[in-house]
Amino acid sequence: MKQTFAIGIGGAAGQGVATPGDIFAKIFSRRGLHLNAYNAYQSIIRGGHTFLTIRTGPDKVTNMGDRIDLLIPLNQDSMDRHLRLLTAGAACVYNAETIKPGSAATGVHLCPLPVSKLADIARNKIAQNTLAIGAGLDMMGIGFPALEDVLQEQFKKKGEAVVTENVGVARAGYDYAAVNFTAFPNPLPKTENRYAILSGNTAMAMGGAAAGVKFYCAYPMSPSTGVLHWMAAHARKAGIMVRQVEDEIGVINMTIGAAQAGVRAMCATSGGGFALMSEGLGMSAMIETPVVVVNCQRAGPSTGVPTKTEQGDLWQMLGAAFGDYPRVIAAPLDIGDCFKLLPEIFNIVDRFQCPGLVLCDLLLSEGRLSVDPKDLDFNQPIDRGEMITTANGAPTGLGANGAYKRYRITESGISPRAIPGVPGHIHTVATDEHDEDGVLISDEFTNPIKRRAMMEKRMRKVAGIEAAIPPPALRGPRNADVTLIGWGSTGGVIEEACEILSDQGISANQLQIRWLVPLHGEAILDLLRDVRHTIIVENNYSGQFARYLRSETSYVPNGHIRKYDGEPFMPHHIVEAVKEQLAGKTKLSVPMHEIMV
Amino acid sequence: MATSLQRSGQLTLTDLKGKVDPDWCPGCGDFGVLAAVQKALVELQIANHNVVTISGIGCSSNFPGYINTYGMHTLHGRALAVATGLKLANHSLTVVVTGGDGDGFGIGGNHFVHSMRRNVDLLYIVMDNQIYGLTTGQTSPTSRIGMKTKSMPFGNIEAPVNPISLALAAGATFIARGFSGEQKHLTELIKQGIEHQGFSFLDVFSPCVTYNHDNTYQWFRPRVKKLEDDPAHDPTDWIAAMEKSLLWGDEIPIGKFFERTDVPTLHGAEPVLNEGPLVHRDPRVPLDVARSFIEELM
Numbered sequence: 022m023k024q025t026f027a028i029g030i031g032g033a034a035g036q037g038v039a040t041p042g043d044i045f046a047k048i049f050s051r052r053g054l055h056l057n058a059y060n061a062y063q064s065i066i067r068g069g070h071t072f073l074t075i076r077t078g079p080d081k082v083t084n085m086g087d088r089i090d091l092l093i094p095l096n097q098d099s100m101d102r103h104l105r106l107l108t109a110g111a112a113c114v115y116n117a118e119t120i121k122p123g124s125a126a127t128g129v130h131l132c133p134l135p136v137s138k139l140a141d142i143a144r145n146k147i148a149q150n151t152l153a154i155g156a157g158l159d160m161m162g163i164g165f166p167a168l169e170d171v172l173q174e175q176f177k178k179k180g181e182a183v184v185t186e187n188v189g190v191a192r193a194g195y196d197y198a199a200v201n202f203t204a205f206p207n208p209l210p211k212t213e214n215r216y217a218i219l220s221g222n223t224a225m226a227m228g229g230a231a232a233g234v235k236f237y238c239a240y241p242m243s244p245s246t247g248v249l250h251w252m253a254a255h256a257r258k259a260g261i262m263v264r265q266v267e268d269e270i271g272v273i274n275m276t277i278g279a280a281q282a283g284v285r286a287m288c289a290t291s292g293g294g295f296a297l298m299s300e301g302l303g304m305s306a307m308i309e310t311p312v313v314v315v316n317c318q319r320a321g322p323s324t325g326v327p328t329k330t331e332q333g334d335l336w337q338m339l340g341a342a343f344g345d346y347p348r349v350i351a352a353p354l355d356i357g358d359c360f361k362l363l364p365e366i367f368n369i370v371d372r373f374q375c376p377g378l379v380l381c382d383l384l385l386s387e388g389r390l391s392v393d394p395k396d397l398d399f400n401q402p403i404d405r406g407e408m409i410t411t412a413n414g415a416p417t418g419l420g421a422n423g424a425y426k427r428y429r430i431t432e433s434g435i436s437p438r439a440i441p442g443v444p445g446h447i448h449t450v451a452t453d454e455h456d457e458d459g460v461l462i463s464d465e466f467t468n469p470i471k472r473r474a475m476m477e478k479r480m481r482k483v484a485g486i487e488a489a490i491p492p493p494a495l496r497g498p499r500n501a502d503v504t505l506i507g508w509g510s511t512g513g514v515i516e517e518a519c520e521i522l523s524d525q526g527i528s529a530n531q532l533q534i535r536w537l538v539p540l541h542g543e544a545i546l547d548l549l550r551d552v553r554h555t556i557i558v559e560n561n562y563s564g565q566f567a568r569y570l571r572s573e574t575s576y577v578p579n580g581h582i583r584k585y586d587g588e589p590f591m592p593h594h595i596v597e598a599v600k601e602q603l604a605g606k607t608k609l610s611v612p613m614h615e616i617m618v
Numbered sequence: 619m620a621t622s623l624q625r626s627g628q629l630t631l632t633d634l635k636g637k638v639d640p641d642w643c644p645g646c647g648d649f650g651v652l653a654a655v656q657k658a659l660v661e662l663q664i665a666n667h668n669v670v671t672i673s674g675i676g677c678s679s680n681f682p683g684y685i686n687t688y689g690m691h692t693l694h695g696r697a698l699a700v701a702t703g704l705k706l707a708n709h710s711l712t713v714v715v716t717g718g719d720g721d722g723f724g725i726g727g728n729h730f731v732h733s734m735r736r737n738v739d740l741l742y743i744v745m746d747n748q749i750y751g752l753t754t755g756q757t758s759p760t761s762r763i764g765m766k767t768k769s770m771p772f773g774n775i776e777a778p779v780n781p782i783s784l785a786l787a788a789g790a791t792f793i794a795r796g797f798s799g800e801q802k803h804l805t806e807l808i809k810q811g812i813e814h815q816g817f818s819f820l821d822v823f824s825p826c827v828t829y830n831h832d833n834t835y836q837w838f839r840p841r842v843k844k845l846e847d848d849p850a851h852d853p854t855d856w857i858a859a860m861e862k863s864l865l866w867g868d869e870i871p872i873g874k875f876f877e878r879t880d881v882p883t884l885h886g887a888e889p890v891l892n893e894g895p896l897v898h899r900d901p902r903v904p905l906d907v908a909r910s911f912i913e914e915l916m
Binding site: 050215216217218219223227230231232233234235236238255256257258259260261262263264266267268270271274275276277278279280281282283284285286300301304308394397399400403410412440441442443444445446447448449450451452453458459460461464 | 638666667672688690696705706729896899908915
């Protein structure tokens with residue numbers, strides 16, 4: 022097993038859970054360690070219960086894992102919820118004056134801090150947090166200067182006195198732990214690597230910027246709002262027009278308008294906002310103006326659970342907007358992939374002049390991952406497809422009117438696209454069915470022959486898109502005892518479940534789907550022809566991907582693992598479910614989320 | 619609007635003729651609006667490849683197909699949102715948005731209000747016939763109380779929206795009303811609306827000869843009174859404009875209600891556009907800037 026170490030920090034919203042989280046994240050990343058963080062929270066600004074899990078280690082950390090090594094409860098509620106879940110070797114550092122521990126498993130170290138004896142709590146309201154960070158760091162075997170540096174940065178805006186105060190409090194916690202608490206075995210190593218730590222939302226925003234996006238707009242909606250925040254904060258440096266719009270209907274239509282003018286344009290939302298965008302997607306397809314729409318899924322239906330994750334929007338995406346039209350749907354496999362996918366999907370939708378949908382979810386959107394800065398490469402190939410601009414050789418005079426046909430029927434289905442402002446290529450794009458010239462055939466004399474020709478022209482693009490997208494591959498040993506099939510954000514947790522299963526003598530491999538439309542059904546059937554036992558793992562109730570795979574390929578797996586409680590899978594959920602299914606106990610496992618968050 | 623008009627000096631009415639003839643009913647008020655827009659563009663000599671006409675859905679929204687400029691025939695109610703995106707991506711284009719009262723004040727009401735407060739630089743012409751025509755005659759947001767239609771056969775019980783008052787309240791910076799039966803006057807308003815820098819709203823009485831038997835040419839003709847003929851009318855006086863907007867009955871004002879020129883346009887207010895239209899710029903983020911984005915995360 023890889024060496025990892027996980028810290029859980031629990032408290033009420035507004036109690037300062039994020040700050041210790043940021044401090045630990047910085048310390049780990051500066052030691053050259055990888056990191057994966059997930060924050061379980063509620064739709065409340067003050068109160069409720071927030072639980073941040075930061076898992077670190079020298080190798081890539083693909084998910085939040087199964088185990089908390091160090092628990093820091095900032096209030097009684099957090100102690101009550103989480104202490105019972107700790108296992109032997111774990112420690113719990115807490116304020117002994119305000120929080121009472123309950124019963125803990127054998128081998129769990131209770132580490133009470135006499136907060137008022139170690140710090141002036143009348144002056145420093147967050148003393149218990151800072152003491153706990155100091156104590157925890159000593160127990161992890163990390164030298165104090167690492168913390169001192171981060172505290173300097175964290176508090177320098179508030180002045181030297183505040184810095185000194187907090188460094189002093191942290192030191193007191195650090196020293197107290199050295200005398201009174203047991204250190205963890207296997208201290209975390211140090212490496213020369215340096216990683217960027219970012220959320221999936223930041224990654225998608227940066228990926229869009231790297232793809233050459235010049236227009237971004239949005240209506241705030243959890244968990245997609247982080248994309249808007251990054252875009253807004255960096256718009257002027259990156260030369261991107263960023264707008265907050267009245268609603269998601271306005272968002273998709275503005276995005277299409279900007280794309281029609283000739284720039285790369287994108288928007289992001291969650292399921293509810295995406296529902297409002299459906300009609301607009303049909304317009305993008307019909308007028309053949311490419312846009313990219315990101316859907317950061319949250320638990321639905323309706324307002325649902327705004328701060329919880331789910332993979333419940335697949336069929337909404339598959340069926341968004343009425344009528345048949347070519348579309349591309351891709352689901353990033355991890356936070357690094359959130360960056361990588363954007364330039365790829367933009368190149369495809371520009372070439373094929375159709376809408377592209379990115380199906381992300383809260384787990385990636387709001388999670389944090391350490392990513393090698395080399396994987397955040399802004400020097401991406403940009404392929405705008407067959408576009409006619411004044412810059413690329415279009416005539417400069419007024420001539421040539423009449424010769425240009427915006428929707429010229431071609432073998433590939435792709436018609437060269439002139440943008441407004443180019444002389445000699447005047448045309449109207451229309452959401453009504455139209456002929457090659459763009460003239461409506463829907464109103465005065467509908468024409469079945471022209472209608473059929475235009476439908477076929479647009480749909481011919483599907484074959485080209487299929488050829489442009491790589492088929493999926495099996496990861497792990499051939500002839501494995503079990504093949505786990507997942508899509509999108511479950512990539513990391515399934516990978517770790519496979520490792521755990523292998524360690525326990527059950528060989529497992531993984532088929533993780535990134536490109537959902539087009540699906541490459543034949544290639545998937547080829548991969549699954551010789552496998553022994555297949556289980557589809559997904560974060561929804563009805564097995565949306567299982568149903569989709571069946572509709573495209575008639576393939577039926579041996580079993581299903583599903584979770585729809587709002588929380589992501591942990592590796593043991595999958596491991597235990599695989600074992601019960603291989604033992605023939607069930608074909609559908611719905612693991613219980615043990616942590617009440 | 620006239621930030622970068624390219625005056626070619628050779629545009630004629632023939633150049634602006636669309637690929638097909640309008641399929642509006644004979645006598646439809648929309649013919650007059652189309653003719654007035656074409657005349658205004660010729661008088662302003664704006665090269666037609668630099669003009670984009672954008673509409674929603676409805677009888678009047680077929681407009682872009684009937685004029686030889688770049689065009690977009692979008693979704694019901696969404697023309698202003700599409701136009702805003704297009705204008706921000708290429709603010710050197712002259713944008714004219716056209717549609718009907720149902721499209722603009724009904725299904726598109728939200729975009730109407732927000733586009734005005736944003737002061738997007740475009741001309742929005744509503745061909746207001748106080749009825750839904752293409753769906754064969756239902757009540758519209760501007761239908762009068764008591765009007766009998768297929769959807770309200772016993773008479774409309776909902777008060778109509780007042781587009782001019784609404785536009786004044788929402789912060790439009792150019793607000794006018796025209797009448798399809800007053801060609802010269804309408805053409806002049808369109809020219810002013812195009813040249814105005816900011817959101818120009820032009821509500822045009824454009825009678826539906828098939829489904830609206832209440833608000834006909836004959837009904838409007840004796841009632842419309844040009845604000846330009848009133849020497850006391852001051853279009854910079856917002857409160858006076860609001861009072862004038864409430865007049866309805868034997869006397870209905872047409873003309874320019876209000877204009878102010880001290881509000882920055884949406885594209886003018888955003889420094890990102892200082893270096894020119896986005897569409898002409900290198901899409902790439904400079905690598906040193908990209909490096910600084912990554913360093914923030916380390």
